[in-house]
Amino acid sequence: xxxxxxSARTRQRTVLLVGxxxxxxxxxxxxxLASLLTHAAHEASPKMLQWKDRGTTKNLQEVILGRCYNxxxxxxxxxxxxxCLKIWESLKDAFIYKNPCNITSEDYQPLMELASHPIPCNKxxxxxxxxxxxxRYTKSNQNFITLEDTLLGYMADRISWCGDPxxxxxxxxxxxxxxxxESNPSFVFWKLASKMFAEAACGVVQVMLxxxxxxxxxxxxxxxxxxxxxxxxxxxxxxxxxxxxxxxxGPQSESCSGHSIQRLKSILEERNIRIICEDNYRPVQLLxxxxxxxxxxxxxxxxST
Numbered sequence: 001x002x003x004x005x006x007s008a009r010t011r012q013r014t015v016l017l018v019g020x021x022x023x024x025x026x027x028x029x030x031x032x033l034a035s036l037l038t039h040a041a042h043e044a045s046p047k048m049l050q051w052k053d054r055g056t057t058k059n060l061q062e063v064i065l066g067r068c069y070n071x072x073x074x075x076x077x078x079x080x081x082x083x084c085l086k087i088w089e090s091l092k093d094a095f096i097y098k099n100p101c102n103i104t105s106e107d108y109q110p111l112m113e114l115a116s117h118p119i120p121c122n123k124x125x126x127x128x129x130x131x132x133x134x135x136r137y138t139k140s141n142q143n144f145i146t147l148e149d150t151l152l153g154y155m156a157d158r159i160s161w162c163g164d165p166x167x168x169x170x171x172x173x174x175x176x177x178x179x180x181x182e183s184n185p186s187f188v189f190w191k192l193a194s195k196m197f198a199e200a201a202c203g204v205v206q207v208m209l210x211x212x213x214x215x216x217x218x219x220x221x222x223x224x225x226x227x228x229x230x231x232x233x234x235x236x237x238x239x240x241x242x243x244x245x246x247x248x249x250g251p252q253s254e255s256c257s258g259h260s261i262q263r264l265k266s267i268l269e270e271r272n273i274r275i276i277c278e279d280n281y282r283p284v285q286l287l288x289x290x291x292x293x294x295x296x297x298x299x300x301x302x303x304s305t
Contacts (some may be wrong), residue, residue, distance in 0.1 A: 044097035048164050049100070051174040057159040058172065064088050067155045079117055079151065087114050087155075094185070097169035100162035101181035103188045117150045118198060119145060121203030128217075128224040129246060130209035137208075137284050144206060147197045156193070161185055192221050196229035204239045205232065208284065209261075212247040229267060240276040243281035248292040255279055 036090040057063055068084035090111040095103060125144040127134040138144050147153040162175035162185045207224065209217040219225050234238070242261065246252045254260060256277035268275045280297075289298035 037209045048166060048171050048173055051100070051162075051171075051176040052180060053175045053177040054160055055173045055175055056161045056170050060159070060161055060170070061088055061092070063159060064091060064155050068151070071151050071154050075154075076117070076151070082115065082117075082151065085113065090114055091161075094189075095161060095163040095170075097165060099165055100171070100176050100184050103183050103185050104191050105188060108189055108192050112152070112192060112196060115155070116200075119150070119197070119200045119202075122205075122206040124197070124201035126198075126205065126207040126224050126228055127209070128207070128219065128222045129213055130208045133245060133284065133288065134208045137287055141283070142286060144168075147194060150193075150197065152193045153197075156186075156189060190223065191227055193265060194227045195231050198228040199233060201232055202236040204241060205237055206241045206243060208243045208245060208281075210246075211244040211252060211254045211258075211279070212250045214251075214253050217244055217254045217258065218260040218264040225264075229264070232268075232271070233272060234272045237273055239276065240268055242275065242277040243284055244277060245284055245288070246280055248285075248288045248295050248297050270286050 065088055066221055067086050068082070068087055072079050072082055072084070094107040094111060098107070118222055123143060123145045125134065125138065125146050127146060135148060138146055138149055148157045160175050162171050163169055165170040175186070178184065178187050182188075211217050241255070242264070244254070244256055244261065255281050263279055265275050265277070285297070289295070
């Protein structure tokens with residue numbers, strides 16, 4: 001009897017040990033298979049396309065929605081009927097899961113229709129190579145509006161975005177530069193927004209150009225020179241005032257009689273739009289002088305002999 005009991009216990013221990021061994025083997029096999037499947041899935045999933053410019057702005061949705069709500073609440077409450085959520089969705093749909101070199105104007109058309117709004121006559125202010133100065137001026141003088149002061153421009157200013165055919169559909173690592181492909185999300189957006197801004201201009205419009213750059217104040221390759229100037233409507237725009245600004249103490253590479261300004265005059269006159277050019281428009285120059293109050297260019301009057 002004791003012998004049989006010992007044998008039974010031995011068999012039970014053997015069965016238990018075999019069961020534990022089988023369980024451990026199954027567990028190890030499961031871990032190995034899971035690791036192999038995960039590795040295979042990682043290798044099979046397509047990588048994000050690589051580009052040379054910065055990627056999509058972090059928290060893009062929150063940035064766009066925040067700017068949209070702030071613009072309507074603080075700047076133009078009369079645009080209270082604008083739906084910021086729909087505006088964000090239309091922007092996202094324009095580029096998400098798309099190759100960033102295959103974006104078209106049609107992709108942005110719903111966004112343009114949702115976010116566009118009228119521009120009062122005599123307030124449109126265009127610019128080229130004067131980004132910081134022109135926006136300092138419109139902040140101090142709200143009688144003028146640049147593209148970046150519209151809802152579309154305000155939301156998109158100095159941020160970037162692009163999609164990718166692979167998940168999650170938005171590339172936060174890199175986006176194409178304009179030189180890599182012209183049909184990228186940012187370039188197509190700004191071309192279309194600039195075209196609409198020019199078409200909406202009426203009355204007397206202003207343009208602030210940089211007379212201190214060697215390449216010329218007016219350049220055919222710029223957004224203003226290639227898009228905006230040709231989309232001004234002669235039936236709506238009566239006159240263009242050029243403010244040719246020079247850096248305080250910097251080079252005066254071109255004046256109102258310079259070659260590129262004369263080329264701009266010819267383009268506008270051929271389209272039956274009158275033009276007036278002024279070197280160093282004084283209200284803007286005084287703004288420049290805030291940082292250079294003692295410079296000779298900033299003297300309010302000169303001593304007569």
